[in-house]
Amino acid sequence: MNVKNKTVVILLLSIAVILIIVALLFPFNKKLSNLDFSIVDANDNHQYELNEKLSFKINDSTLISDKKAVWYFGNGDSIVSKKNVEYTYEKAGKYLITLRIDNKFDFSKQINIVNGRALTxxxxxxxxxxxxxxxxxxxxxxxxxxxxxxxxxxxxxxxxxxxxxxxxxxxxxxxxxxxxxxxxxxxxxxxxxxxxxxxQLYEPFKEPVIVDSSSIVLNDIKRRLQIIANLSARDTRAYKDQVNYIKNKYICNDLSDVVVVINEEKYNDFLSYCQGLHYLDGNATIIQEIKLDTIKCFKQINITQKTKKTK
Structure with a gap:
């Protein structure tokens, strides 16, 4: 093979080697050409402030999933990560942020850290x-x-x-x-x-108190009748107060329509009974027991009473 032919062969081999290298590197470079990152501030006021947590986000982390990635923050600090990172600057100033891939390819952005609002x-x-x-x-x-x-x-x-x-x-x-x-x-x-x-998260359980409503009514009426019996004949105001209390709370008809049975042998309407208890018997009667035909709106009341013994 003459010198001229040998030179041509060497040239062709060199070109082939170069083409192979380009073919190997071109897909990688084309892949990285789409790589980028953004910087997001915590308070979303589009101002990078002192002591504010900043987020550095890669647009597509799959582009470097099989590569080594290092973040450089321009002040000597760095973080090895192929994913998004967070960083806070403690001094104001301008910094160059660099994302370096496989120690060969750099992607950089400049950032300005300001003091923010002056504290008062x-x-x-x-x-x-x-x-x-x-x-x-x-x-x-x-x-x-x-x-x-x-x-x-x-x-x-x-x-x-x-x-x-x-x-x-x-x-x-x-x-x-x-x-x-x-x-x-x-x-x-x-x-x-x-x-x-x-x-308290849970109120302690208490047994319900069983109230005998009928006994409350009976005792209330009995007490009121005894007050009427004990009043002075001249104390008409207190007498009317007690009668009206019983009428308004327990009687739905006229007082003259309510039957009173005294000691199971004498009879009166309720108004006449109260008048006699107050004006005639005076302080001489003791009400012992009463019974009603119904608790609400009673129409008949049975009263057991006795006369006080005189000395």
Missing amino acids: AKDSIPKIFCEEFGYVGEEIVFTGYSPSSNNWYWEFGETGTIDSYEKQAIYVFNKPGIYTVKLETDKTRYPITREIEIF
Whole structure:
């Protein structure tokens, strides 16, 4: 083979090798050309702020599922991850965010971290967020708010000591009652307070008290008749009050339509009986027992009575 032919062969082999390398690399490069990432701020105000949690999201993580990926945040910090990551900057400034694939391919974006809203004296005054009431044994969440505070000291009023050092605390009360919740921070001189009422989760079962309504009515009427018997004949106002009470509460017809049976042998209508009991017998009668034909709207009342013995 002459020199010219040999040169042609070497050239063709070189081109073939180059084509093979390009063929191998081209699909990979084409695949990565679609790779991108976005930066999302926590409060969604489209401003990247100091101490704000930022999310770095890959548009399609399947593009690098078989590759090594490292996030570089431009301040010396890095995270090895092929998935979305979160990061918070502690200093304001401009940073170059780089997603490096297999130590060869870089995808970068610049980010500007700002101080955000300037804190005021009011931001040092904490607030307590919680429910107005809860139940024994229930997990109750207490949240403190104070942008300028870093340390939190909770007292929930049941133990007499500090119960939590977290910004958001969970507490379970063991007894019902009204508790004064106290919160102090590294910015407060005195604690702020808020009351919460804790109820028993289940009311203890109590046996129902059985009330004999008929005996209540009988005793009430008997007591009223005895008052009439004991009143002075001149005390007409008190007499009318007792009669009207019995009429309005227990009698549905006219008093003259209600039959009174005295000691099972004498008879009167109810109005005449009350008048005689008050004006004639006076303080000489003792009402011993009464019976009604019906508790509500009675039309007949049987009365057993006796006359007091005179000395």
